[in-house]
Amino acid sequence: MKQKNSKSIHALIACGGTGGHLFPGIAVGEVLASRGHDVTLLISEKKIDTLAASGHPELRFEKMPFLAMPKPWSPKMFGFLKGLWQGTKACRKIIRDHQVDVVLGMGGFTSFAPLYAGRKEGCSTLIHESNAIPGKANRLNARFSDIVLCGLDACKNHFPKHGDVRVVGTPIRSSMRKQNSDDPHAFFKLDKDKRTLLIMGGSQGARGVNRAVGMALEEFEKMGIQVLHIAGPTDYEEVRDVYAKHPLLKQHVAAFCHRMDLAYRVADLAIARSGASSMSELAYFGVPSLLVPYPYAAEDHQTRNAEIFDKAGAAMLMGESDLNADTLADAVRSVFNDTRKAGEMKKAAQKLAVKNSAEKIADLLVKTVQG
Ligand SMILES: CC(=O)N[C@H]1[C@@H](OP(=O)(O)OP(=O)(O)OC[C@H]2O[C@@H](n3ccc(=O)[nH]c3=O)[C@H](O)[C@@H]2O)O[C@H](CO)[C@@H](O)[C@@H]1O
Numbered sequence: 197m198k199q200k201n202s203k204s205i206h207a208l209i210a211c212g213g214t215g216g217h218l219f220p221g222i223a224v225g226e227v228l229a230s231r232g233h234d235v236t237l238l239i240s241e242k243k244i245d246t247l248a249a250s251g252h253p254e255l256r257f258e259k260m261p262f263l264a265m266p267k268p269w270s271p272k273m274f275g276f277l278k279g280l281w282q283g284t285k286a287c288r289k290i291i292r293d294h295q296v297d298v299v300l301g302m303g304g305f306t307s308f309a310p311l312y313a314g315r316k317e318g319c320s321t322l323i324h325e326s327n328a329i330p331g332k333a334n335r336l337n338a339r340f341s342d343i344v345l346c347g348l349d350a351c352k353n354h355f356p357k358h359g360d361v362r363v364v365g366t367p368i369r370s371s372m373r374k375q376n377s378d379d380p381h382a383f384f385k386l387d388k389d390k391r392t393l394l395i396m397g398g399s400q401g402a403r404g405v406n407r408a409v410g411m412a413l414e415e416f417e418k419m420g421i422q423v424l425h426i427a428g429p430t431d432y433e434e435v436r437d438v439y440a441k442h443p444l445l446k447q448h449v450a451a452f453c454h455r456m457d458l459a460y461r462v463a464d465l466a467i468a469r470s471g472a473s474s475m476s477e478l479a480y481f482g483v484p485s486l487l488v489p490y491p492y493a494a495e496d497h498q499t500r501n502a503e504i505f506d507k508a509g510a511a512m513l514m515g516e517s518d519l520n521a522d523t524l525a526d527a528v529r530s531v532f533n534d535t536r537k538a539g540e541m542k543k544a545a546q547k548l549a550v551k552n553s554a555e556k557i558a559d560l561l562v563k564t565v566q567g
Contacts (some may be wrong), residue, residue: 204233205565208287208296208319210310212240213262215399216471217302218248220326220347221308223367227558230370231427236294238287238310243429244399251454252371258290263305265274265332276305283309291317297565300324300557301341305333311340320564326472330354330421342564343564347472347550350504350506351362358517364557365550366476367531372457373480379461381457384448390422391532393484394463398471398490401428405467406486408519410438413445415525421532422446424462426453457481464538467524470513478511479549484541485511486527489520495560510545 207228207293211221218239225235237255239245240262249257256460263279266272287310290296301313314321325334326347335354339346347366355361381388393416397405406427416423423445427435432451439447440534453459460466460481468474470487478485487505489498505511514526531538 197437205297205562206234206236206294207561208236208238208291208294208299208310208314209302210260210299210307211554212237212238212245212260212306213242213264213304215244215248216326216473217304217307218245218399219369219473220299220324220367220490221302222248222252222255223369223554224557224561226252226370227554228561229255231558232450233558234294236290236296238290238306240306247429247452248399254287260286260306260309263308266307280305284313284482287313288317293450294430296559298322300561301334301337302326303334303337306436307337308333308340311337313514315340320561322413322557322561322564324366325351325354327474327497328504329495329497331362331494331497343560345560347476347553348501348504360559364560365553366472367557368473368477368480370554372477374457377458378455378458379456383458384424384462386422386424386448386462387446390420390446391464392462393421393423393528394459394466394468395423395425396459396466396468396474397426397428398469398474400426401426401431402469402488402490403431404491404516405432405469408516408524409467410435412524412528413439413442414519415521416528417442417445419525419529419532421528423448425449426459426460427451427511447479465528467528470498470505472501475501475505476550476553478547479505479547480551482542482546482549483539484531484545486524487511487513488516489513491516504547505545510541510548517525 209221298320301311303458321341322343323337323341324345328350344361429451466485487502506513
């Protein structure tokens with residue numbers, strides 16, 4: 197590892213490809229930058245990366261091509277390996293040009309080249325895995341990392357051969373954690389005296405959840421509740437048109453939300469995918485939830501994530517194939533008609549929150565450089 201005695205460090209955070217890598221990476225970047233350190237965030241050319249970066253003009257972003265591992269023996273494998281090689285070369289140049297001291301990979305194969313390049317250039321290297329079970333990429337990335345950071349306790353035993361595995365929670369952007377007097381009801385033009393159901397499908401929306409919720413709108417209307425639905429950019433118009441058929445249901449439908457802090461503050465219950473960042477935020481803001489794991493997530497990691505919240509009493513867990521108007525309405529009623537259950541779920545969620553994950557990781561990055 198490089199030894200540096202000056203007060204500030206330069207960290208390269210590889211966090212491209214999906215909101216679940218981007219936003220925790222941004223969270224660590226925000227803390228380091230606020231303490232006067234240099235930070236470069238490596239993102240991909242995907243739309244979600246550009247969208248996420250647009251909310252943080254104070255941070256420096258650089259783009260790298262997104263890399264997903266094809267099936268072994270697929271003809272795409274050659275392009276993938278070429279991408280890794282070119283990515284490593286480009287990262288070595290970034291590391292030298294910016295005098296990077298430490299590389300943090302937030303997951304995915306997009307993190308591999310920066311970590312490998314960091315290793316070759318003598319930087320400290322760390323990865324963060326936010327899910328209950330690590331993906332293939334992070335199992336490989338761990339081999340090139342001095343320290344493996346896990347968001348959840350359940351993950352730590354999945355790196356049995358690594359000598360330094362630490363559980364630090366999954367970072368939440370400090371812009372979301374900042375105290376503010378913004379009125380969430382006014383922001384979303386919702387009623388203060390109605391209970392609010394938040395629907396969110398992770399960083400890109402969830403078609404299965406969007407469509408199932410569409411079938412339950414009549415039931416929600418009968419309950420007299422209001423709905424804040426973050427549909428994702430792809431499904432936004434379809435979802436908006438379904439809601440338009442229910443003008444008596446108080447509603448706010450959005451494609452993407454830059455103020456998730458207000459979305460969580462307005463919510464009495466959330467129906468959500470069980471992506472790791474969404475869950476760490478639900479815990480932080482103490483929002484009871486009905487979690488619907490993405491059925492095709494690698495090694496079914498979203499179900500493993502959700503089981504932790506279900507077991508702790510912070511969430512209900514429902515498979516996507518079980519969603520229909522009745523099951524959704526019953527689940528929502530079971531919380532909205534039982535204030536004791538709602539309160540217990542809220543407390544259980546808050547207990548699962550790790551408050552200073554971004555600060556802990558930032559401290560560690562500085563320590564690995566300055567000793
Ligand atoms: C389909 C899939 O494989 N998804 C994975 C992906 O989820 P995904 O990319 O959906 O990420 P998460 O659910 O972990 O987090 C979503 C993030 O997007 C933010 N957000 C979302 C909507 C919006 O309008 N505005 C906004 O800011 C949320 O506040 C949160 O910070 O990465 C996660 C972390 O590895 C994994 O756990 C998920 O399994």
